[in-house]
Amino acid sequence: MNKKLIDWPTFISALILLLAVSIPLAVFPKAGKVIVNMANSFVTGNFGVMYLIFGLAAFAFLIFVAFSKNGHIKLGDKHEDREFGTISWAAMLFAAGIGSSILYWGMIEWAHYYQGPPFGIEGGSKEAIQWAPAYGIFHWGPMAWAIYTLPSLPIAYFYYVRKKPVLKISEAVRPVLGKAVDTPLGNLIDVLFMFGLMGGAGTTLALGTPMIAQGVNEITGLPPNLATKTVIMLLCTAIFAVSAYSGLRRGIKVLSDINLWLAIFILAFIFVVGPTVFISETTFTSLGLILNNFFKMATWLEPFANVGGFTETGFPEAWTVFYWAWWLVYAPFVGLFVARISRGRTIQEMILGTIIYGTLGSVLFFGIMGNYGLHLQLTGTFDVVGYMNETSAQAAIIAILGHLPMAGIMVSLFTILAIIFLATTFDSSSYILAAVVQKEVQREPLRWNRLFWAFTLCLMPLVLMYVGDLKTLQTASIVAGFPVLFIMGLLTWSFMKASNEDLRASKGYEPPTIYINRREILQRTPERSQKQSTSESSEDVTPDK
Template identity: 35%
Template sequence: MRGNKTLTISVGISILFVLIGVIIPERLADAMNASQTFVLVNFGWFYQLIATFFLIFAIIMIVGPFGKIKLGKPEDKPEYNRATWIAMLFSAGMGIGLLFYGVAEPVSHFATPPFGEGSTEESAVLGLRYTILHWGLHAWAIYAIVALALAYFKFNRGSPGLMSATLTPVIGEKRAKGGIGIAVDVIAVFATLFGVAASLGLGSQQINSGLQYLIGIPYNFGIQLTIMVIITTLFILSASTGISKGIKWLSNINMSLAMILLVAMLILGPTVFVLNLFVNTLGEYIQNLHRMGLRLSPFNEEEAGWTQGWTIFYWAWWISWTPFVGMFIARVSKGRTVREFTVAVLLIPTALCAFWFTVFGGTGIQMELLNGIDISSQPIETALFMVYDQLPLGAVLSLISVLLISTFFITSADSATFVLGMQTTGGMLNPPNRVKITWGLILSASTLVLLFSGGLDALQTAIIVSALPLTFILLVMAYSLLKSFKQELRAGRTAQPRRKEKISS
């Protein structure tokens, strides 16, 4: 009954949003832009504090006594081996964005840094430092805590896999299953919908840009519409095969293609320069982490605008993705301890993202700073292909990238339809195909509406606005998790050490 209510309300509001976007796209764009400005100006400080809070919370989960707690029953073993597990959480977490922003963001920060003079050696390191901030520890800490709460309440307490179920120790079972719980789940649905729609919109734009570079196909909304139709068909077919087939296979393909691309870029680009830049930037990132994570520049309007447009936007994006990524990571993490889970989710993707952006962004910066090739003035979706154009085998790299964006696209959409299905069927671990297909169609339609009504700006606005109410839910969730973990320790329910130190199979 409850799942039916959540599904009916969520689908109804989603269809209404799509219809408004089709009938009056200009008014929709105006309303969303006004909402974005209000949130960025008035709640930037709040987002900065929240992101820092979750990072501290995640560190406590690693070093504190809660790390011994097992996600599941004492006899439960991990369902997936560690390599597949990491590939799945990485593909779902940030896939398309790595290619869309891989060159564009570091080069943009190099030319227009958060403070100081642009296009200098100092701004090159500064730009990469802030890029790693946006895609590093803060982001994965937000994911980790939400996924941890969902996994614990599902596998240890037998609760449905819903955001509302994790709040039960704080608001009570009656409210969690009643109107408040339904409202929480509907908010999670729309944060997921808009967060993933943004990634799909970026993906369709960059696939279009890559095809334009490779075979001269024009760059316009009509082509992006065609791309969306083709990809939608593919990811709905994948979603129908279930998580152990479609998503697992695609995640492994994604990781393989990404590693091939990363190694090729490292070898074909300025290898020694990139490696030196990575070590130097990583050191500065660790040294300045606390300052960057709380920087707002209240006395400088231009610098404050930069922080709002980049850092605050990213915190909102990652928060909007937490129901999606959190539920997906939780679903595939049964049998892990809290410490193993948090260390893996926090550190491994952060290290991979840092190295990825240094290789791709550092190559672009080197081309502009030392070789005089203008990369920073390129549109975001074409900067990657501009860099490829300067390297040997550039056409091959472009082709691999288009394929990888497509598989990331399918994996993200496939995972999202699975999670949206869970959220609107009372937490079912294997939602019916008809529900997943419904959400796949709504997800694609919402992406197209946002692209049509304002392109990248509309996608960013949807993220920022949808994330705000969800943020308050995440705070209650963190308190609920802490309260429950204390009860676990008092009851002595922790993972027992095994004779052989073999954590996963």
């Protein structure tokens, strides 16, 4: 146990903040819920436009970087191969980015839009039916993955190009904040990120655990009560703890690969035995609807609500603003993870690969699973919306699967997939949390550190689940994620500043791939090297081991 590697101020502060929020919510759940919901309404109601502006700006900025000179910079040494193959790389980033939540929302999100559509459309109308399968794809599409990708640029750049063996959000903004990163401000940035991630993980547990419990109930008859949910949560914790302990190659990569092929099988089965033509046409039509209304969907708020005859629906705040806030909370984590697994790729490959593969995966889940349920609704085979309103969304999801051929087998495979999805998200999360609280990460965070955060991720959601306030922690994390808006701005500025400085100082690179030799830059500019000696010097030129 190498305690000298641990950044104890960040480690302890993150734990204190989590306990300071979670314990009062557990002791005073009703009062805490009221306060947190008021804060959430204030943030989303008054600053919703900032979230939407940020989503568009992030997407536009990444497209610009991908096709600029900066996008051709290689993450790693000149002749270094990619650390992971494309399929495994795509599987890991997708599993980390969406988790079991996509099984929940991919199957049932359309039902919410069917009865509560956007733009003041009447619920259940023909127009509402057209928008129902499209809006989920939009919320989980390029904008979401752009928000995820943005933090990966400076983090990957400093880790693989400037050779700083540190995976911290605070370190990635050093070019802008300078020595202020070494003050409590740097710790605050990392702690806010960690709290947001732990709260976001609570959101995933809040959605995933009841859905898995419902699947277990269908298979075994065990009631989906607190005892069952506790066992499921502990089982998932054991899986991702072992995976996180094993590391990237033997743990997270293996789970992600299993996850990918099992997901492909389930999607292919539903597509083939289900209404294939309807699924294909509806998905294709939804993509056209999104492309034709992309900016309308990305900028729609309700400034005229309750005036001039307009009725407030609450749709933008309840869905688009919430989703952008949720992606924002998770973004530094996904960015850290994508950066860590992208050795040997160019920045362009990392940007386009994350956005394209992430969006493609989301389209498949929403297009196939969601439209299968929509077909049951429209043909009168099964009233999904009515059943969901009478029971729960989780029960409706399992009931939809029950209409497939070999229903028992498919429910079992779906439940297993949900468990693995939950585990892959959490082992990635614990890996990154462990990396953030270390002063240096040459290859892997310390094993005991990874295990500690694996169990910490489960502990507080488990406690809050017993007091019935897991959703309150989710809401609290969204509120706490508001400062991340400004941190993301610093990350963007930091990447452009650092990469442009190195490009100007580099000579002799040949497109299309730019390899930046930091050792040569520092040797050619001794004055600059002396100025940076306290923050970079030896670490910048340390070969990757």
